[in-house]
Each structure stands twice: as structure tokens, then as C-alpha cells.
Amino acid sequence: MFYYVSGTVAHVEPYLAVIDCGGVGYACKTTSTTISQLQIGKAGKLYTYLHVGEGIFDLYGFATQGELGSFKQLIGVSGVGPKAALAILSVCTPQALAMAVITGDEKALIAAPGIGKKIAQRIILELKDKLTKEQQEIGMPTAPGIVAGEKSKAVEAAAALAVLGYTQQDIAVAMKGVDVENLPLEEIVRQSLKKMVK
Template sequence: MIILGIDPGYGTIGYGVVRFDNMKFTAIQYGAAKTAPGTPMHLRLCEIYDDICTLVDTFHPDEVSIEELFFSKNITTGIQVAQARGVILLALAQKGLHPVSYTPNQVKMAVVGYGNAEKKQMMEMTKSILHLTKLPRPDDAADALALAICHGHSRQAMRYEGLYFMFYYVDGTVSVLQTGLAVIDCGGVGYACHASQNTISRLKIGTKARLLTYLNVREGIFELYGFIDEEEKSCFEMMIGVSGVGPKAALSILSVAPPDRLALSIITGDEKMLTQAPGIGKKIAQRIVLELRDKMSKEQLESASAASPVAAADLSGGVNHTQEAVAALMVLGYTQAEALHAMKQIDTAGMEADEIIRQCLKKLVKQ
């Protein structure tokens, strides 16, 4: 797919032509078309029209992205840019193309992962994604390339119905910690990750950290979510698969019910635990418990509760606790054999089910 990104203007029109194939971006050409100052506006618009037609005829783009116009404090300048943008849209329409508009924040989220990213961060990330040897210039061309990248990510996300993962993980230094947010600095680029309190409590500003990530895409908005381990990410993905549960609700639940508690709540039908999370009512909690229990087949549940060398042992913690722990680990995606193998390596005497699960998870993560 060849994507043409356009940064509209009446004095300088940035453009960037990018090839997007197999999840990789390659810059074909970029630059800026200019109109001379002092030239009557109607003649400048004619030049812009001709320049856009030439670009389309030269590079034959499959799709086009253009920056959404935002109101300027200078009303005269805003009107002139709007006129130029209208001519650009006309030229594209007459060439049979249907441009897609993106706001500056949407572009920043798509390229950097942070809606308030600075110009330098945007240019560095654009250079990295396109494997350029130097920062793209002029700024208008850099913006156009970023628009093309944004559209490529958006198109790919739509192809996978919003379940597109742009990053598997981010690895760097923790630079910002706020309620529900962790910013990881990776080579001078800050990735803002929405995170649960469970994850944030295990991070410290100035230290190295690696967060597994999930990119949520909806209506052109890109939101990055970070997780301290595979178990938390797996629980998050299972919950957003439940009807009516979005990413923020899932994160809210994980803040009060880490993976071990969540799995146990599902197995025991403890919906009250889930309603402790802000924004989670009784109906949603019941739906989560029912739908996630249903994901385990009847045979799995019977198998998890069946007698085994560990479950049958006469432990002071009680056989029900070990059975619940095995079933909960199976909810998290582990097989019964894996759960029992991990359980054999710990002394479950006197342990409650949630502690057994927690200790087993430590063993399973190391395997």
C-alpha cells in the first residue's frame, strides 16, 4: 500500500509518500511544495491544486491522509489554510481518492504513543520507523510522513478489528508515575502506558522497567496499556472480551484484583470482589464471572477439581483450596499438568487458595 500524507497550508504544503507492506514502513519521497509570498491568493490556490495533482500522478497513492484543521488564534490565517485544504480535498476527489483526516493528537498517539509528544520526539520516532539516516526536513514534510504512518497503523488496526498490537513491550526507564499511568522513557521517547495499581506499585521512578503492552484502537484514537507480567496482560485481554467491559474497566478491576485474586473470584463466583473496582456494578461483575467461567469447558472444570496427588493430600490448607487454585490457574491459561507441577514445588500447608495461586505463578513465570 502506498500512502500519501499531506500537511495542508497555503504557503508550504508538506507531503510524504510512504510504502506500507507487511507491517513495515518505507519512505519513498518527502518534501514540501511552496507558493511565493505576495502572490494573490487565487493564484496560490491554483498552484496548490496543480501540485497535488502532480503528486498523485507521480506516485499513484492507494490512500491519502491529511491533517484535520484546527482553529487558529489568527482568524485570517485560519481561513487561508482552510481555503488551501479545501482545494487539496477537491484535487484528491477529482483523482478518485478519499482522504482520511487525523487530528494532531491522534497522529502523536499513533507515532509516539503519547498525545502530548513534542515536535523533537515526533521527528525522532518518524526517523526511526522509516529507517531514515537523518531527521526529515522541513517540519511540514516530517508532519506529512507522520500522517502517513498514522494512517498505516489505523488501517492495520481496522483490518484486525481493533486488536492490533503495535508494540509487544516497552523497555526503558520509568520517568513518570501517576494514578493509572506510567511513562517509560525509551531512548528519549516517553511511552505513556495506562496501567493498573498492581503494575504501578511495582515500579519506581528512575529505575529500569519492561512493560508488556496492548494497543487499543477505536475511532482513530490510540491508547497504550502496560502490564507488569504475562498473567496480568492475559487477564486484561480475557476481560475486554466480555460484553460491556472496556479497557478502562478491565484496568480498574486489575487494580483491586490482581491475576491470582481475579482467577479465584471467577472460580468461586465472588462477584463482590469485582464490584470493589470503581465503575464496576453488580451486573457487569456477574457477567464477567459467568462468561469467563463459560470459557472453561465442563471437562476442564471437572478435571481441575478431580483428585490428584496434590489435591488428595491431607493438607491443613484443605483439599478445596488446592482444587480452587488449580482451577484458577487454568482460567489464566495454564494446563492442569502445569498447575500441578508448580504446586508440587511449594509447601501448601496452611495456605489459602489465593496464596497458593500467587506462589504457583512465581514458579510458572520462571519456567
Template sequence: MYYYIKGRLAKKSDNSVVIDNGGIGYRIYTSANSLSGAGEAGSEIKMYTHLNVREDVFDLYGFITEEERDMFLNLLSVSGVGPKAALAVLSAAAPAKLALAVITGDAKTITKAQGVGPKMAQRIILELKDKLKNEDLDILPDDSPETDTKDSGASADAVSALVVLGYSAADASRAVSEAGTSENTEEIIKRALVQLMK
């Protein structure tokens, strides 16, 4: 319904902000990350929003970046994950870090969120892993050699994770290629990051 709301930051609390737009105060629930980037009361603010309708309750959730809002929506698509749990996860891990945790199967990072146990973390990984790996990109170029080995699968996962972290697909593919083969995705990512930082 509302793609974003822009206005004056009227108030901040522990888990929400109030944006004054045209004399109307919109209370928007948000993550700790967006809250810290929201600025001070009186400043201009723009938040990308999602209207959550539950019976007769209408709650607005908003984020400083579209990336975080989109990750919030991804989390809501997971069975058993509601808005509060999704906010807790995003408060514990920024979108890129969360995407990396999902792609590499790092449940420990996800369980750092308040109220999120191992079972929910595994469900998030199970339901979002393929979606995040394929989102908004074709990971490998068409002329990339294809094999059915575990090494190639780990390399593809590593490229996906690096692209999620902000590197171009070309740079990520080059760095992973230079990092050498391994069945361990996290090991490839570590080596590739060393190559990218040279």
C-alpha cells in the first residue's frame, strides 16, 4: 500500500519511529540497524515500508534501505516467522550478513536474534537459501565450465555470497577462481576476500 514514507522524524523509541508527514504521525516499527541510521528528531527521513494486516490490526514496518525492507519480506515468507521475529533477526544481522549466513548455512549467526532458536534458524536457511542465491543475478557466466562436483557447488555458493556482499558477479567469479577449489564454502569465501582486498 505504501512503498515509502518521507517526512520529519518526530520521535524515536526502542523499536519504532514516528514520521510526521503532512500533519499525520505515522508510527513505524523498525530494526535496530534502521533505528541507528534514522538520525535525530527533527531531521528529514525516508523509510521503505510494509503494511502488515492482522485481523483488525494494521501495523507499519519500515527500513532505511530497500535492501533491508526486501529482506524483511523474505523473512516473512518463511513459515512460522512473524514481523517481530523478522525484526529481531534484522536487528542481529544486517541484510548482507544475514544473506551470507543463510547461503553458507550459518545458523549460529541467526540464533543471535532474540527469540530465535535453532529450529527457526534452520527453517530460515532451508526456505531462503535457494531464493537468496538466485535473487537479482545470474551467478556464473554462460561460458563457465559446469561440473557435478561438490567443489563446483561450493564455488557457486561462494560467488553468490560475495555478490550479496556487494561485489560484481565478474569480480566474485574471478576471486573464487583464484581462491582454488574446496568443498567448504566458507573457506572459499575467506580466500576469495583476500584476493578481492589485494
């Protein structure tokens, strides 16, 4: 329904930002990461997600499309609601979330308030399963000269970006020109993400 809201930042508080768009204040639930990028009285733009349920009509807003993509991936995991997703994205950047899923790093997710070991394990398991299915459907490209069973940094970086909900086409464009041979995996993901959120 809403793709983004753009206007003047009227109010911020923990997990909430109000954007004044032509005299109408849109209250967007959000992460501390997004709030840190907003200034009251200055222009602000948030990519949005409308959560509708029984007696619920909440608008969520994020400074980047990468953060919005991560939010959508998280709430798609059984047992993870919007509140838990915001908590995770307040301690994990989209890049850190992708790396946590790919490497199975539960501790990165448990650092979020209200997230226990069981839910962290479920997030990692379900997002990895989803990624595996997508790779099988699309046919994830593998770099030439790779021994069977060995993953290249390019493939792992592409997998991390796919966890965030980016398409194979988006990933291919974003990774073009990134020095995948010499850069560490996290830097490859960071540079690719930076290109996608411009």
C-alpha cells in the first residue's frame, strides 16, 4: 500500500519515528539503527511495510531497502513477530544478520532483547532452508575452478545477500566490480549492499 513515506521528521522515540508528509504525521515503528539516522526538523524518508492483522494496523519504516528486506525475511520465520524483528535489526545490520545466518552465529541474534537461543536457532534454520530452496530453484552460480564441496567467497557472499531477499539479478549487478578474490567475505557483502541501497 505504501512504498515509502518522505517528509519532515516530526518526532522520534525508542522504536518509533513520526514523518510529517504534507501536514499528516505517519507514525512508523522502526529500529534504533534507523532512528540514529534521523534528525527532528530535517528531511526523512522511510521505506515502509504495513502490518495488518486482527485489530492491528501498524506501519513500519526503515532508512534503507536492505533493512526493510531483512525485516520481511525475519517476520516470515515462524514465531518471529514484528517486535522481535525490530529488536534483532536494532543490534544487527542487514549485513550482520546475513552473516549470522550463513555462519550459524546464534550469539549475534541472542544479543537482541527478548531473543532466546531457540528462536535464534529457528531463524538461522528457516532462513538457511529458504535460501537452499531458492538456490535449487534458480541454480546458484558457482565460480569456476572450485573443487566439489568447497564454497567460494563469491558464492557465500551471494548466499548472504539472498538471505536478505535480494534477487539473483540484483546480486549479480551489485557484485560486479567488487574484488571477490582478495576482499574478506564481510567486506564483499558490505560493498555489494552499499551498491544496492544507493
